[in-house]
Amino acid sequence: MSSQNPKNPLAPSESPSPLASDSAPPARPAPALRSFNRRDFMQAAGIGAAAALVGCKSDPAPAGTASATPALSAAAAPSTGASSSAPETPDLRFGMIALTDCSPIVIAHERGLFKKYGINSTVIKGASWAAIRDSLSNGDIHATHMLIGMPIASTMGLLGAPKKPMIIPWMLNRNGQAISLQNKFKGKVAADPKALKPLVDAAKAAGTPMTFAMTFPPGTHAMWMRYFLAAGGINPDKDVALVTVPPAQMVANMKVDKMDGFCVGEPWNARAIADGIGYTAITTQEMWEDHPEKVCAFTEEFAEKNPKTVKAVLKALYEASVWLDDLKNREEQAAIVSRPTYINCAPELILGRLLGDYDYGDGRKKKDERYMSFHARNCNYPQAKYAAWWLTQFRRWGMVDANPDYAGVAAKVMRADLYQAALKELGVEAGGPDDSPVKLFDGVTFDPKSPEAYATSFAVHSMKA
Numbered sequence: 001m002s003s004q005n006p007k008n009p010l011a012p013s014e015s016p017s018p019l020a021s022d023s024a025p026p027a028r029p030a031p032a033l034r035s036f037n038r039r040d041f042m043q044a045a046g047i048g049a050a051a052a053l054v055g056c057k058s059d060p061a062p063a064g065t066a067s068a069t070p071a072l073s074a075a076a077a078p079s080t081g082a083s084s085s086a087p088e089t090p091d092l093r094f095g096m097i098a099l100t101d102c103s104p105i106v107i108a109h110e111r112g113l114f115k116k117y118g119i120n121s122t123v124i125k126g127a128s129w130a131a132i133r134d135s136l137s138n139g140d141i142h143a144t145h146m147l148i149g150m151p152i153a154s155t156m157g158l159l160g161a162p163k164k165p166m167i168i169p170w171m172l173n174r175n176g177q178a179i180s181l182q183n184k185f186k187g188k189v190a191a192d193p194k195a196l197k198p199l200v201d202a203a204k205a206a207g208t209p210m211t212f213a214m215t216f217p218p219g220t221h222a223m224w225m226r227y228f229l230a231a232g233g234i235n236p237d238k239d240v241a242l243v244t245v246p247p248a249q250m251v252a253n254m255k256v257d258k259m260d261g262f263c264v265g266e267p268w269n270a271r272a273i274a275d276g277i278g279y280t281a282i283t284t285q286e287m288w289e290d291h292p293e294k295v296c297a298f299t300e301e302f303a304e305k306n307p308k309t310v311k312a313v314l315k316a317l318y319e320a321s322v323w324l325d326d327l328k329n330r331e332e333q334a335a336i337v338s339r340p341t342y343i344n345c346a347p348e349l350i351l352g353r354l355l356g357d358y359d360y361g362d363g364r365k366k367k368d369e370r371y372m373s374f375h376a377r378n379c380n381y382p383q384a385k386y387a388a389w390w391l392t393q394f395r396r397w398g399m400v401d402a403n404p405d406y407a408g409v410a411a412k413v414m415r416a417d418l419y420q421a422a423l424k425e426l427g428v429e430a431g432g433p434d435d436s437p438v439k440l441f442d443g444v445t446f447d448p449k450s451p452e453a454y455a456t457s458f459a460v461h462s463m464k465a
Helices: 038-050 100-110 129-138 149-156 197-205 220-231 247-255 268-274 300-305 307-324 327-337 347-354 384-396 406-413 416-426 451-455
Strands: 091-096 120-125 143-147 166-171 177-182 211-214 241-244 261-265 278-283 294-299 357-359 365-367
Touching: 091 100, 091 129, 100 120, 100 143, 100 294, 100 307, 100 327, 100 347, 129 143, 129 149, 129 294, 143 149, 149 166, 149 220, 149 294, 149 384, 149 406, 166 300, 166 307, 166 406, 166 416, 177 220, 177 247, 177 268, 211 220, 220 241, 220 261, 220 384, 247 261, 247 268, 261 268, 268 278, 268 347, 294 300, 294 307, 300 307, 307 327, 307 416, 327 347, 347 357, 384 406, 384 451
Parallel strands: 091 120, 091 143, 211 241, 211 261
Antiparallel strands: 143 294, 166 294, 177 261, 177 278, 357 365
16 A cells, blocks of 8 residues: 655645745846735635636645645555565655646556555645755655756756755656647737737836746746747846746636746646637647656655665656557546546546647647657656756856856766666666757757857847856
């Protein structure tokens, strides 16, 4: 049976405002950042509760706080492997956020795969990425679903994160996020951000700059939103307000006109369409085909003390990831992760985009072959170039001082050695490193061999001198 933590490590605290930063503000806070107080939030929450919402439910915990619910016990399964490979720490608590890409951890738990490799798992849902980060740092949880930029920022002590080295030995997924805009932009703005710039300029000139939301300053959604805006000539630190909102609170805040657009993972983009308040402007796989997204992260300290435990987790995640990438299993996946314990959502809102069926909500429809993947195309290998790309964006947006140690940080965080060791014990041939260049949707190519030249090449930036 799964272990149950008697004291919830992600228990709620007093609620701050819904559109506040989840961490200490970055070095260059947006000058146009709007102020939202507790009354704003309560009003938004009340309206959201009164409305007849379709599908996914917003988490009951207020934005900027964390709540947790232990998952259902995983089905018992026989332990495998010799006692010498038994985990040093068999009772593990895993963190996750209410997003579809939590699936590998949830499926490994629910299908008894963690148990198979000697792990007694408890899965705990947090309401904000800040709570997840802090709980991993202080040991309340041992491993977690996490945005790829978070372990990098924590290792470096950036953006309000206490310096706590973290590692990424496993990539959970690729693709499957999107940028949603309010319905008022339909017919005016789609995948080309240049169409948004005159509207942003007019709002700024009128003294009412637009507000866009992401889920955490060093994370994927922040970087996709920043990149999208900048590709249209919009500086996210000067021309608009860029605010932090936990994923499950995005739709409720857009519903009461607290933001003009947001970047988040599924199912919240599909939920905005179902609720009739927004549409998908662009998917992130259209910005960067097969881009990295979420990871399974540990603290470096825990991994050093518990190498067998880490390998056991990775073995279970391997089996879960293979299962998830069989499309015949995606209906069952949606049914499991949609439960109130996890995403708290109608499964049909999750399933469509998992199968690549994209209705953008503005008349565009697409069968997307680059839907969210969990194993295919060497998905799980922790590529050093992904960390290097994140560092280029930290550099671009003034989040680091001068030229960072691209190779050094990538080697410290992206632990391909642990990935390869786990797969070797499974008898599975691991994919290898890939340092090939990547071209994003704006036509700019990232060469991982020249990260600093790339970072300093952008016309729109907030780079420190």
